[in-house]
Amino acid sequence: MTTPHPDPLTLDVIELIGAVVARYHEEYDRAAADHALTGAQARVLSLLSVDPMPMRKVARTLKCEPSNITGIVDRLELRGLVERRPDPADRRVKLAAPTEEGHRTARQLRDALGFAREPLAELSEEERTVLRDLLRRMLGTQREA
Amino acid sequence: MTTPHPDPLTLDVIELIGAVVARYHEEYDRAAADHALTGAQARVLSLLSVDPMPMRKVARTLKCEPSNITGIVDRLELRGLVERRPDPADRRVKLAAPTEEGHRTARQLRDALGFAREPLAELSEEERTVLRDLLRRMLGTQREA
DNA sequence: TATTGTTATACTCTATAACTATA
DNA sequence: TATAGTTATAGAGTATAACAATA
Numbered sequence: 509m510t511t512p513h514p515d516p517l518t519l520d521v522i523e524l525i526g527a528v529v530a531r532y533h534e535e536y537d538r539a540a541a542d543h544a545l546t547g548a549q550a551r552v553l554s555l556l557s558v559d560p561m562p563m564r565k566v567a568r569t570l571k572c573e574p575s576n577i578t579g580i581v582d583r584l585e586l587r588g589l590v591e592r593r594p595d596p597a598d599r600r601v602k603l604a605a606p607t608e609e610g611h612r613t614a615r616q617l618r619d620a621l622g623f624a625r626e627p628l629a630e631l632s633e634e635e636r637t638v639l640r641d642l643l644r645r646m647l648g649t650q651r652e653a
Numbered sequence: 654m655t656t657p658h659p660d661p662l663t664l665d666v667i668e669l670i671g672a673v674v675a676r677y678h679e680e681y682d683r684a685a686a687d688h689a690l691t692g693a694q695a696r697v698l699s700l701l702s703v704d705p706m707p708m709r710k711v712a713r714t715l716k717c718e719p720s721n722i723t724g725i726v727d728r729l730e731l732r733g734l735v736e737r738r739p740d741p742a743d744r745r746v747k748l749a750a751p752t753e754e755g756h757r758t759a760r761q762l763r764d765a766l767g768f769a770r771e772p773l774a775e776l777s778e779e780e781r782t783v784l785r786d787l788l789r790r791m792l793g794t795q796r797e798a
Numbered sequence: 799t800a801t802t803g804t805t806a807t808a809c810t811c812t813a814t815a816a817c818t819a820t821a
Numbered sequence: 822t823a824t825a826g827t828t829a830t831a832g833a834g835t836a837t838a839a840c841a842a843t844a
Contacts, residue, residue, distance in 0.1 A: 627791040
């Protein structure tokens, strides 16, 4: 099912990816905390700032149970960062969308996410292109469509 | 403090890194769940399987409060995967170390972590070397020593 | 009947503060 | 007095199951 014994080079890369994941989270949580948001709240807000969507779809996108989203959006709504709008096409649906302040916060969050920006500044344009293409091919594996 | 307007190429890479982080977590949590462990429990167990250490050091390494580690190790100990040993040199210290079964579980966890192994199989050895070096340079930024 | 969002429940993770036993 | 680990507490995230409104 899986390759049982990766070579040392692959193990190195796996370890480096683990380090990237750890760094990414540190930076993301710090940026969220600067706005008194939890990581989960920041993730939902950022998602909605790209594209408002029904609660159900938020859960699907974040791969968690719909009941969780209720609470997270509750807290964002209490902070005035998100609002629930009716869906004219289906009265069961509630569309979660950032308020104007929510959009501002999401933008600041994105700008504050220094990760991969400062480190990437170390790389030349050509190197960043190579990195982009390698990551794309890695992620392209096991993808549908 | 930070570069305000990354170029499109950099934005692409940042987005890809976000996708890598998401995929990494999916796989990690799934592998942990297969052993009825939470992500946090699996992380602590994996850390200890590399190197048993005082509770305090676990917290420092995972960048969380020491009081959290008490509960996580409690649950791992209840499952028979980890044990607390006295430190002969300092009677305040408790060394957390995997049991034999804990080591087995940690090994299975590592083997089950398909991420970056299957995707990396798509890349040639030369490409993996390039990827490793680029990631190293990215992470090398902002590192002490 | 099926689906959307919610509520209720239980467990885990998390930080903070206070405690204990050592040093 | 300082440090290691723990406890107590409160808030947040998570999954499960049951529910009301709507389709």
